[in-house]
Every structure is written in C-alpha cells, then in structure tokens.
Amino acid sequence: MEHPATTPRLILVCGLPGSGKTTAARAIELQRRAIRLCPDEWMATLAIDLFDEGMRARIEALQWELAQSLLRLGLSVIIEWGTWARAERDALRTGARALGAGVELHALVLPTEELLERIRCRGRENPPIERADLDLWHAAFEVPTPEEIALFDSPLDCGEREKSS
Numbered sequence: 001m002e003h004p005a006t007t008p009r010l011i012l013v014c015g016l017p018g019s020g021k022t023t024a025a026r027a028i029e030l031q032r033r034a035i036r037l038c039p040d041e042w043m044a045t046l047a048i049d050l051f052d053e054g055m056r057a058r059i060e061a062l063q064w065e066l067a068q069s070l071l072r073l074g075l076s077v078i079i080e081w082g083t084w085a086r087a088e089r090d091a092l093r094t095g096a097r098a099l100g101a102g103v104e105l106h107a108l109v110l111p112t113e114e115l116l117e118r119i120r121c122r123g124r125e126n127p128p129i130e131r132a133d134l135d136l137w138h139a140a141f142e143v144p145t146p147e148e149i150a151l152f153d154s155p156l157d158c159g160e161r162e163k164s165s
Helices: 021-032 039-045 053-072 086-098 112-122 131-140 158-164
Strands: 009-015 035-037 077-082 102-108
Touching (some): 009 086, 021 035, 021 077, 039 053, 053 077, 112 131
Parallel strands (some): 009 102, 035 077
16 A cells, blocks of 8 residues: 655664664665664663563563654654564554554565674674574564565655655
8 A cells, every 4th residue: 555755654674683774774764854763772872781682672662652653743763673573564564554654664684694794794792693693583584575565665765755845
C-alpha cells in the first residue's frame, strides 16, 4: 500500500551487526529530516552493557512509544534495532499503519565473513564479537523475503521528498 510522500513514515533499518545499519540510518536521517532511534546509542550514553538483552528490550519499548508519538505528530522515524524477526517487523509495520503512517523496510544482508571484517575494523565491541557469535545470529536472522518486502512501501528518494515540501 503506497502512501503519499507527505505522509509520516516509519523506516525500519534491518540487519546484523556490521551490516551498515547505523551508516544507512544516519544517511536517511539527513535526507529525510527524520528522527533516528538507536538503542545502542542510548545504552552507551547510559553506560549500560550493550549485551544486556533485558535492558535493550526496555529501551526498545520506550523508543517504540516515542516513535508512535512522533508519527502521530506527522514526523518520520527511523528504527535502527536490527529487527531480525519477521514477527517484530510485522508488529512495527502494523502499528505504524494503524497510525496512518507509511512504512519502509531497508534490509542490509551481507555474508558472515564481510560482517566479521567490518566489525573487526570498527573495533568498538567489548568483548569483541567472534565468528561463533555471528554464526548464531546469522542462523537467527529471518532475512526478509520478496513476499514480506512487498508488504512495505517503496522507499522515497530525496527527489520525492523535495517535491512534497
């Protein structure tokens, strides 16, 4: 279901660690003048262990509440959670559509070897992410299928956004 360019959008940036989610989300943030929500940044600012899954879930729940409020105000929001599970992407898409927002999916899928190289180059994780971690996460990641992708709106390019302004 396509929404006009002036409709607020929820933009999901989906992928494993090292896939370029933050880089892509930051570029979209600037192009679209959208609000970007990244749990890693909130956790780092609050000195919370990035691997504390309970706290991550609580922060993502707070970010989803904030995202819904922003969408109601007519603003576009980028969620940079990874959204590995189809059920999570479905819930976010359905929730945003209930608010009248368009919803885009930007899936970043890379081979494990490339992810590992990118993670090692950035050198941010402590403890370091190992190949075994990526193998487990890769097995858990539900890569969006063409059928799922068809449920989302086509991404707007800058020209479409500028035409609507």
